[in-house]
Amino acid sequence: MGMGRPREFNAETALDQAMEVFWRHGYEGATIAQLTEAMGINPPSLYACFGNKEGLLKAALDRYTKLRGVWMDEVVAAPTARDVAERMLLGIAEKQTDPANPPGCLLVQGGIACGSGSENVPFELAARRAQNEDQLRDRFIRAKAEGDLKATSDPAALARYVSAVAVGMGVMASSGSDRDALRQVADVAVQAVEAQSVAEERRAAGLRG
Amino acid sequence: MGMGRPREFNAETALDQAMEVFWRHGYEGATIAQLTEAMGINPPSLYACFGNKEGLLKAALDRYTKLRGVWMDEVVAAPTARDVAERMLLGIAEKQTDPANPPGCLLVQGGIACGSGSENVPFELAARRAQNEDQLRDRFIRAKAEGDLKATSDPAALARYVSAVAVGMGVMASSGSDRDALRQVADVAVQAVEAQSVAEERRAAGLRG
């Protein structure tokens, strides 16, 4: 019982190429021909390794969120809720306009609406976005416990808000907005988090005294 | 020279049906078969009336923005920049979760990323979104001139911000977020506009005096 012929391509490298194709054209817009060419393999290798087109997408999403997870950890490591939001949104302004990648975010570009037969693709993306939102929510819960966020503020709502702004910025980036435009959005967006922070309350109190 | 056989379907009614299909499945996900069935016509009638699939999309977008334009006029008629933002975002929370329509916004669901051959569809949608953004920007310019917004605030950036939040909410709605979740996002988002308003400055000053 031998172990068979070894595969001649690197799965992760190939996934990086597939990721870019899905990122640029979306799930339905990406064709197997484009994917195999970008990956440098033939269809049978793709299907043997990833099952089918949707399996390839999921593998690409896994890789994307894994790479992004490192950065997200840095984001939530910021000292305050306001700084978390700022680091997140300004970082997204950079990432989503990085010429090394397609514009926007794979978790949005991948496919917001799909045809019959791919209905679960949008939910697959939504589930990954929800992971980031949960991470933000947990961080904001901590911020509230630490007295960084006001006692009246809702960490889950704040996380949803930051997540929504990030998604909106992704769509803007993919349709041509430049880095400065995204940074302006981020700057304004952070002010809403700032309004929820105790530091802001103190600043207003400072004006008083 | 006769005037020919009159068309047996109402173009606007048919467009409303097509709009819903594009809204639910996106441009690439919608098939001519689905569209013709929803519109109650056969392919030759569709092509005679709208040219091709992309022509039908553009007509549907025109109708969508025309219907939405009435509402946008009400939005910018709000008395202050803060109220404009609130009316816009809370209204979007309602509209994007209205069970009478597919969830989300056609200008987002229509197609954020498309395959080769439909590359201009995303830009077609972006152009319509830009119209709303321009309308908001003009309103915020007026708000600044009226002393409603701070002298340091940037109306264009504020408009971009509100537009970005609206888009993000659309994506959330389409992936299952309910009305309350969207309202929470709107509530937080409005606070950033509030932070730019002179009324807020006065409120802080009021704490002082």
Place this chain on the structure above:
DNA sequence: CCACATCTGTAGTGAACACTACATATCTGG
């Protein structure tokens, strides 16, 4: 009632799609 123009339904068209059969090549275990 006829010439002409436009619409409608049937029934397709070629092209592109996701996916695979099959023969061949390259590995391991014995």
Place this chain on the structure above:
DNA sequence: CCAGATATGTAGTGTTCACTACAGATGTGG
């Protein structure tokens, strides 16, 4: 060096896609 197992490249498969040829139907102007 052979048998079993897995990967690869070529060359397709059937299906679905956007789109249309064509014949018949229904209108207007003379």
